Amino acid sequence: MIFNKENRIEVSNLLKETIDVTLDFKEQDETTKSEFTYEKGKSMLSDIPSIGKSEIDVLEEFKNDYLPYCFNESSKNSMGFPDCGSDSSGMMGSIAATLLQQNLINQTQSSPSMTFAEINVIRWLREVVGYKNKDSNEIKSVMDVGGIVTPGGTSSNTIAMMLARENMNPSNLYEGVKGTDSNIVLIPDCISHYSIKSSLMWIGCGAKVIKVKSRNFKYDLNDLKEKLKENDKKVMSVVAYVGDSRTMTIDNLKAIYDIVKNHDNNIWLHADACHGFSLGFSKKLSSKIEGIELFDSIATDPHKVLMLPYTLSVLLVKKEDKFKLVKTESDLIMNEPFAFGQITPFIGSKGAYSLKLWFLIKHLGKDGIGNIIEKRNKLAIDFSEKLKNYDEFIVLNEVGINSVMFLIKPYNDASIEESNEFTKSIYEILLKEGKYFLHHFPIEIPDNKFEYRNKFYPLRFMSGNPDLTMQDLDNIINYLLAKVKDYGVQNV
Numbered sequence: 001m002i003f004n005k006e007n008r009i010e011v012s013n014l015l016k017e018t019i020d021v022t023l024d025f026k027e028q029d030e031t032t033k034s035e036f037t038y039e040k041g042k043s044m045l046s047d048i049p050s051i052g053k054s055e056i057d058v059l060e061e062f063k064n065d066y067l068p069y070c071f072n073e074s075s076k077n078s079m080g081f082p083d084c085g086s087d088s089s090g091m092m093g094s095i096a097a098t099l100l101q102q103n104l105i106n107q108t109q110s111s112p113s114m115t116f117a118e119i120n121v122i123r124w125l126r127e128v129v130g131y132k133n134k135d136s137n138e139i140k141s142v143m144d145v146g147g148i149v150t151p152g153g154t155s156s157n158t159i160a161m162m163l164a165r166e167n168m169n170p171s172n173l174y175e176g177v178k179g180t181d182s183n184i185v186l187i188p189d190c191i192s193h194y195s196i197k198s199s200l201m202w203i204g205c206g207a208k209v210i211k212v213k214s215r216n217f218k219y220d221l222n223d224l225k226e227k228l229k230e231n232d233k234k235v236m237s238v239v240a241y242v243g244d245s246r247t248m249t250i251d252n253l254k255a256i257y258d259i260v261k262n263h264d265n266n267i268w269l270h271a272d273a274c275h276g277f278s279l280g281f282s283k284k285l286s287s288k289i290e291g292i293e294l295f296d297s298i299a300t301d302p303h304k305v306l307m308l309p310y311t312l313s314v315l316l317v318k319k320e321d322k323f324k325l326v327k328t329e330s331d332l333i334m335n336e337p338f339a340f341g342q343i344t345p346f347i348g349s350k351g352a353y354s355l356k357l358w359f360l361i362k363h364l365g366k367d368g369i370g371n372i373i374e375k376r377n378k379l380a381i382d383f384s385e386k387l388k389n390y391d392e393f394i395v396l397n398e399v400g401i402n403s404v405m406f407l408i409k410p411y412n413d414a415s416i417e418e419s420n421e422f423t424k425s426i427y428e429i430l431l432k433e434g435k436y437f438l439h440h441f442p443i444e445i446p447d448n449k450f451e452y453r454n455k456f457y458p459l460r461f462m463s464g465n466p467d468l469t470m471q472d473l474d475n476i477i478n479y480l481l482a483k484v485k486d487y488g489v490q491n492v
Contacts, residue, residue: 001019001055002263005268014055015054015058017056017059018059019071019095020276020300021059021062021063022067024279025070025492026072026074026075026086027065027073027074027403028072028075029076029077029435030072030075030434030435031073031075031077031078031434031435031436031437032053032069032070032071032072032372032431032434032437033067033068033069033072033434034068034069034434035431035432035433035434036069036359040069041319043420044065044066049341060140061322061430068075069210071437073085074086074465075437075465076221076465076467076468076472077435077436077437077472077476078436078437079436079437079438079463079464079465079468079472079476080407080437080438080439080440080459080460080461080462081304081439081462081464082133082275082305082311082376082402082463082464083303083304083305083308083464084464084465084466085303085307085308085309085310086304086307086465086466086467087221087307087308087360087364089356089360089362089363089364090306090307090308090309090356090357090359090360091309091356092356092359093308093355093357093358093359094308094309094353094354094355094356095354096352096355096359097349097351097352097355099358100114100351100352100355100383101351102340102352103112103349103350104118104149104340104350104351104352105333105334105339105341105344105347105348105349105350106234106333106334106336106339106341107336107337107338107339107340108336108338109333110333111352112354113366114339114352115338115340115359117352117354117355117358118149118340118352118354118355118358120143120358121141121149121151121314121354121357121358121361122145122146122148122314122316122354123146123147124147124361125302125314125316126146126147126302126316126484128277128280128281128366129174129277129280129289129292129293129298129299129300129316130272130280131146131291131316131318132350133146134146134320135201140337141337141338141359142323142337142338142339142340142342142343143320143321143324143327143343144321144325145320146317146319146320147314147315147316147317148314148315148323148340148343148344149312149313149314149344149350149353149354150313150314150315150341150344150347151303151311151313151347152303152311152313153193153195153272153274153299153301153304153313153472154195154198154199155195155313155315155346155347156274156299156300156301156313156314156315157195157196157199157239157270157272157299158195158198158199158202158203158345158346159315159326159344160199160270160297160299160315161185161196161199161200161203161205161270161343162199162325162345163236163296163317163322163323163325164185164204164236164237164268164270164296164297164327164402165177165183165205165228165236165295166325166326167236167266167268167296167322168182168183168236168266169182170325171300172204173325173326176204177205179205181208181234181274182234183200183205183206183208183234183236184208184209184210184231184234184236185200185209185210185229185235185236185238185239186209186210186211186212186228186231186233186235186237186238186239187209187210187211187212187238188211188212188213188214188217188218188219188241188244188251189211189212189213189214189412189444190214190217190443190444190445191214191217191243191244191245191246191247191443192209192211192239192244193242193244193245193272195242196209196239197209204360209232210227212224212227215244216249216303216398217244217247217249218249218251218252219240219251219252219256219399221252221255221256221259221380224238224256224259224260225263228259228260228263228264229263230349232263232264233264235264235267235450236266236267236268237268237269237270238256238260238267238268238269238270238404239270239271239272239350240253240256240269240270240271240272240295241271241272241273241276241461242271242272242273242275242276242277242289243273243274243275243276243400243401243403244272244290245274245275246403246441246443246460247396247400247403247405247443248275248276248397248398248399248400248401248402248403248462249397249398249400250276250279250288250289250400250401252291253271253289253290253291253292253294253295254290254291254294255291256269257269257291257294257295268296268297269294269295269297270295270296270297270298270299271292271295271297271298271299272299272401273289273292273298273299274299274300274301274304274305274313275301275304275401276288276289276292276400276401277289277292277298277300277305278305278306278369278373278401279373279401280292281370281373282371282373283367283370283371284370284374285370285373285374285377286443288400288401291435293318294318295317295318296317296318296319296322297315297316297322298315298316298317299313299315299316299319300313300314300316301313301315302314302316302357304464305464306357306369306372307359307360307372307464307466308356308357308360309356311353312353312354312357314354320332321487323343324343324408326343326345327342327343328341328342328343328345329342332365343467355464357423372466375466376401376402376463376464376466377401377402378404379401379402379463379468379470379473380399380401380403380404380461380462380463381399382470382473383404383461383463383473384398384404386411386474386477387404387406387477388475390477390481391409391412392408392409392480392481392484393407393408393480394406394407394408394409394416394419395404396443396445396456396458402462402464403460403461403462404460404461404462405425405443405456405458405459405460406458406459406460406461407420407422407456407457407458407459408422408423408459408480408483408484409422409464409484410422410484410487411487416456420455420456420457421456421457423440423458423459424457425438426459426480426483427440429483430483435479436476436479438459438460438461438476439459439460439462440457440458440459440460441457441458441460442455442456443455443456443458444456461476
C-alpha cells in the first residue's frame with residue numbers, strides 16, 4: 001500500500017512488525033542460524049510473480065526463507081569484523097533517512113536541511129582527523145566543505161585516485177586520459193587494499209601500481225625512497241594505510257609525508273584510514289594517527305567502526321577546493337551552490353544516509369565515542385596477550401587498533417605449513433557451526449620474524465562490538481582449544 005494520512009496506523013504497524021523481526025534476528029547469539037549452501041541459493045531463484053500478496057505474507061516469507069541464513073554481525077560472537085551496526089541512535093538515523101526520501105544530489109529542490117546536516121557530519125570528521133575547517137560564515141558552496149559522503153571505502157578510494165589523476169593532469173576529465181605511464185601509484189606490498197589497483201583500472205589509468213617493500217606491515221621507508229627515484233615524475237599518488245584491512249597496523253605517516261613531499265610536492269598523498277580515523281575520537285589514542293592531517297585526502301568508513309548500519313563512507317580532502325578537479329555540471333538538477341551531486345562522481349542520487357552518523361555523534365558525543373574506541377583497543381590487546389599464554393596459538397601481529405591475527409597449532413611441534421592447514425579447517429568448522437565467527441584470509445609476512453616466508457592463512461579477531469567482555473574472549477579461546485583437543489583425540 002502507498003502511505004497516506006488515512007492508512008498511517010496500518011503502515012506504522014507493518015513497519016513496527018518489520019523492525020521487530022529484524023531486531024529478533026540481531027539479538028540472537030549465533031552468527032548464523034542455518035548453514036547456507038549454493039544449492040539453497042539456487043532454490044531461492046524464481047520467475048517474477050504475476051500476482052502479488054499481502055505485506056504480512058511477504059514479511060513471513062522473508063522471515064522463514066531468508067532470515068535464517070543471514071549473517072548476524074550484531075552478535076557478540078561475531079568477532080571477525082568491527083562493523084556490528086548495533087547502535088540504536090545510528091538505527092534511528094538510518095530509519096529516518098529512509099523514510100524522509102531526501103536526495104542530496106541537489107539542495108534547494110531535494111534536500112534543503114539535510115544537505116546542511118551532511119555538511120555538519122563532514123566538518124565533524126575533518127575535526128577528528130585534524131583538518132582545519134573554514135568558519136561557518138565562509139561556507140558559500142560545497143566547494144568550501146572539504147568532503148563528500150560515498151557508499152563505502154572502495155568508492156572513497158576510487159574518487160581519491162580520480163583527484164590524484166586530475167591533480168597531476170587537470171585536462172584528463174574533459175580530454176580523456178593520456179600518458180598513463182605517468183599515472184603510477186605506490187602502495188605497500190602484502191597489506192594493500194584491492195580498491196586502489198581496481199580504481200585505477202576503473203578510471204582509465206590502467207593497473208599502474210608499484211608495490212613498495214613492507215616491514216612489520218608498514219612501508220619500508222628506504223624502498224619507498226628508491227621507488228620514488230626510479231619513477232621520478234611518473235608517480236601521481238602514494239597511498240598509506242592507517243589501519244590496513246588485515247592487521248590494522250598504522251604506518252609512519254609523518255615520515256611518509258616528509259619523504260614523498262620532499263621528493264615531489266605535487267604527488268597526491270592519500271590515507272586509507274577507513275578503520276584508523278576512529279582513533280581521532282580518543283584523547284588517549286589520537287596520537288597514533290599523528291601526521292594524517294598532512295595528507296591530501298583521507299578515506300573514512302564510519303559504518304565499519306562506529307556501529308552504524310550499512311553503508312556510510314566519507315572522503316575528506318585537506319584543501320577544500322580540490323573537489324573542483326572532479327566537478328560536473330547539469331542545468332537540470334545540479335546548478336546551485338550546495339548541490340553535492342556536482343562533486344560525487346559515480347553516485348548521482350543519494351539519500352541522507354549521513355543522518356545516521358549525525359544521530360550517533362549527537363547522542364554519544366566525541367568523548368563517548370572515544371571511550372568505546374579505547375575499550376575496543378584494550379580488548380584486542382588483552383585477547384592477544386591471552387593467546388600468547390597458550391602454546392596452541394601463534395600470534396602474528398602487534399595490536400595497532402583492534403586486530404589480532406593468529407594461527408592455531410594442531411600439536412606442539414607443528415610446522416607453520418601444518419598450522420596453516422589446521423587453521424583453515426577450524427575456519428570451515430566456524431562457518432558450519434555458526435556459533436562463532438573469525439575472519440580468515442591469506443597474508444604474506446615479508447620480514448625476519450618467521451623463517452617461513454610464503455603466505456600465512458590466519459584467523460583474525462576484531463573487537464568491534466561494544467558489548468564484548470573479557471568473559472567473551474575466554475569463551476572463544478576455550479572453544480578453539482576444545483577443537484585442538486578434539487583433533488588430538490581423533491588422531492591418537
